[in-house]
Amino acid sequence: FAVGKWHLCPAEEQHGGASRARWPLAVGFERFFGFLGAETSQFAPDLVIDNSPLPPIEDPDHHFSEMMVDRSISMIDDLRSSEPDKPFFMYLAFGAGHAPHHAPRRWLDHYRGQFDDGWDAWRERVFARQIAEGIIAPGTVLSPRPSWVPAWDSLSRPDQVVAARLMEAFAALISHADEQLGRLLDHLEATPDGDRTVVMIMSDNGASAEGGPTGTFNGAYLYNGMPHDAVATAERLEEIGGPNSFPNYPWGWAFAGNTPYRRWKRETHEGGIGDPLIISAPGIADPGAIRPQYVHASDIGATLLEWFGQEMPSELDGVPQKPLAGASLVPSLGDAAAPGRSLQYYEQFGCRALYHEGWKAVAFHPMFPYEPTDDPFRPFEEDRWELYNVMEDA
Template sequence: MHNIAASPRRVATFASVTALATALFSAFPAHAQTQATIGRTLETSVEGSIERPEAREGAPNILVWMLDDTGFGQLGCYGGLVDTPNIDRVARRGLRYSNYHATPICSASRASFLTGRNSHEVHIGGHSAMSIGFPGQDALVPRGAGTIAENLRQSGYLTYAVGKWDHLPPTDASAAGPFTYWPSGQGFDQFYGFLSYDANNFAPLLWDGHSSVALDEDPAYHLSSDMANRAIAEIEARQAKGPKRPPFFMYWATGAVHSPHHAPDEWLEKYRGKFDEGWDVARERILARQKELGLVPANTQLPPHPEGMPAWTDLSETQQRVYARAMEAFAAQLAHADFEFGRMLDALEASGELDNTIVVVTSDNGASGEGAVEGTFSEFMMANGRFASVEQNEMFLDEWGRAGSYPLYPVGWAVAGDTPFRYYKQTAHEGGIRVPLIISWPAGIGDEGGIRDQYAHISDVMPTLLEAAQVAPAETVNGTSQAPISGTSFAYSFEDPSADTRKSVQYYEMYGNRAVWADGWKAVVPHRLRTWDFSLQPPISDDEWQLYYLPDDPNELNDLAAAEPAKLEEMKARFDAEAMKYNVFPLTNTGGAQALMSQRVSKALRDRDGEYRYSGILDRIPESLAPPVSTHSYTATFTVDPTSGDNGTLFAVGGRFGGVGLYMRDGVPVFAQRYMDTRLQTLEASRAIKGPAVIGLEFDRTSPTTASVRMEIDGKEVASGNLSGILSVYVFSSNETFDIGRDNGTVVIDDVPSPFPFEGKIGETEFKVAVDE
């Protein structure tokens, strides 16, 4: 651990640097506890004291805003063109870090942030949704890697997680658990949020603790507002303790600004026309602002466009119109989330707690290029290997950013958002990993508005915050001895802007894209730059390393690999050493991980002979646990009794951006197929059901774009037809679930409200999925 240089403000807060160091290096003394004297009766007994862990007097609150997919150049205080007055307010009261790095993707970064260890070290080297059976990628965070929440809780803090929680095995994300890797199993007293890599901001599937949340029907609902409401309520609930409120750790992880880029209409209108000049002008304006702010050297130049990214002036008028609208939605979502964050700051200020709250604002990776060249009106098109054309996107122009879209901007805006660095999320170049970090703490940091350029990594934040809070790392968590924290505290930088970087080496790896940094040098591999195309599997053996010296070349423009072959070999050896140490091997592509997952699905199907049986109403089953009807042929039977009501959902998976379902309307069974381009095709039975019956369904997938459907009632055919459209080849959705008796989230069929519950009774439901040969 590192000492923090004293300042007049810090002396008042910490008492002395020596006291801080002592608190960090030694275990906390046991509470002075009076032992009870036990007699036969109360009259002959003496009561002992009841002692529980309490935070030290003056311990700071800690509020973390974990932004999603936010590049280095997207916040106002980092030169960005989006209004973020509340984030900027935090920056004015604190420090901005210009040389801070995350991992290239959300799951890995969040696991690293919370545990203070490297992502592969805690078994989430890629995304947990693509977990595979190797130590660095099985998504099972070791019990010996207790989180910052658990460490703080053992020292008397209340701990809250609000928002996104996606670094857990996808098969655990149901009410059946297990809950080991949910927030409750990772040190958090309270959780309110979603268990997926994104959420529909107008219709999210949320959990409160381990219970599903039924949202009120509110046309003005937006997830960012809901998250702020919950955070404020949790903070204010501490009033019940009286004037001595326990300190809190709040992990506020918004869906913003991961796709879908959703925002309320008034915020969308605020940004109309703001980006008509295009991304090339935007890059120049952002870089000029960054130079004025002192965030980058005055001689910094813009890197060239990545291959396939057109110049704005080469675009057609239609492309410019659509692309500008896509950026408007992103900006509106970020600005709206900043507004809601401001409400939280106001609540802390009103209670007198803001000055002694460590406020951290950061991002999990760089801006996302996963919208591909054209952007997409629906992220799930990309997730299924389909890329929207500008003509398809134009059809959704009026709905872009509203409930009728699930959009993500084109890669050109990600490049602009990562100014002045190269590339974007999923890559190991600086654009994918160098992100904003703001830390404010008026009661403990004296240099308000300062900039720090020490090299830091997302695994370093946990030990930094523990040091600032004077909390010694716990030796055991839940009875498990703790492994060393591999992150390096950078609290030394709080009061000394010229302090030398104390970190010596840091690796990066994400599905073949990899790098290693050491003492200013960086070796990096541009392995897979079309990050939106999961089908690409370039041979790792063909990779060529690049070499940069970042103090002179922060955005990797001058490749020194040919000029410095000995240094390159030294750096490659460093990468291999770190990779062996932290579970990075074996290297694979996303396609390779998906192939292993498909093999597991096939094996699981064979093991159960393709049969899935359920009884009654059941909902919130993630696709990873559900019958794989998004990718396979199947038959299904539904035992129903509509005598007490003949409308509602019999089963559904997915929603309005891709899915399938069987519904009843006035007793008539209706099959609905929602293609990945959001087009709907239905098949209606020829007669209604008046009493108990068995409905049979047969779905025969003949290609990725064709299928046939046949429906029976009590063994007699009542409908048949052919389907033609863009079918799912992977999953329908990251967050819409498999439901029986209701359709949570968005509804597959048109013109009915969610969850459209079945009014009658549902007995046995059985699916028989075709087993892979």
């Protein structure tokens, strides 16, 4: 089952008359419910069921995250009605927390006023909580705010009001998705699958700066080079997060959302590629524990195969298969001292990074200038490399 965001076929293949060669059902899934592109309205999503596009379902009282979980439960129940013990794999990719930051009114109201003191103060609170909960080591030094992210106190009052409201919409979107995921897990727990299901939760990148320095009421403004108008947005504050908006927050919140890391999505500093991974499964010896091993998303496939006692076939239906790129995480789940990944290369939009046995070398290459010296067209050999010991550098 694949449910939610796909984003693995080009735009020219995302319509009813297009080739379906890279749609979910052509690459191994048997059922699909979701959207094919990078983003969609959460109140009127561009839906596909299996191989058939649907007209938008415009319902301001029914959010896409709810539709996803409704459909996920239905798919599982359909399977269980005829195959009570057949294993299943579900890829569940919420539209949250990608833009647009749409959320039900009750969640928007829940977060009203909670970000009024701004991203600098919020980042300090998050950092302190991360240390207190053992997520990062005592003695860690919070990375500095870069020059292109303005201090919260430097913003005008209208800009602060708009920026805080845009963050409320993001928080509401995430919390609502968490609530819906809980609804799916509760459903599984009420069935025999509750004791035999492996659940892995992760994000696909760090927090995004795609809302630009000011954020926006409507992402189309940014895509078309239209300037942000804080006054006009302030006049529509109550619509932010609702079906008449298409909002994204300012990059100050992305900077705070990646605490304690540097930079953000589309780049290879940890703020762009360092993501949490939460695993729940039968037989984990110390549930709730934190593991320090360096791992990569490509390790998930190998982990599932080992967990269920399977091997990657060298050939499938007469077609030779590529070897798995990843390594199983199962040893680290039972042993906090087990070795993790020793080598990993990263590249995105010209930014590069190499991790090796606790050391990380990383180079930033600008997509557009954050600072006057940033030149997207400069030769790659002129990029500045940085070197860190990721286990020891504070």
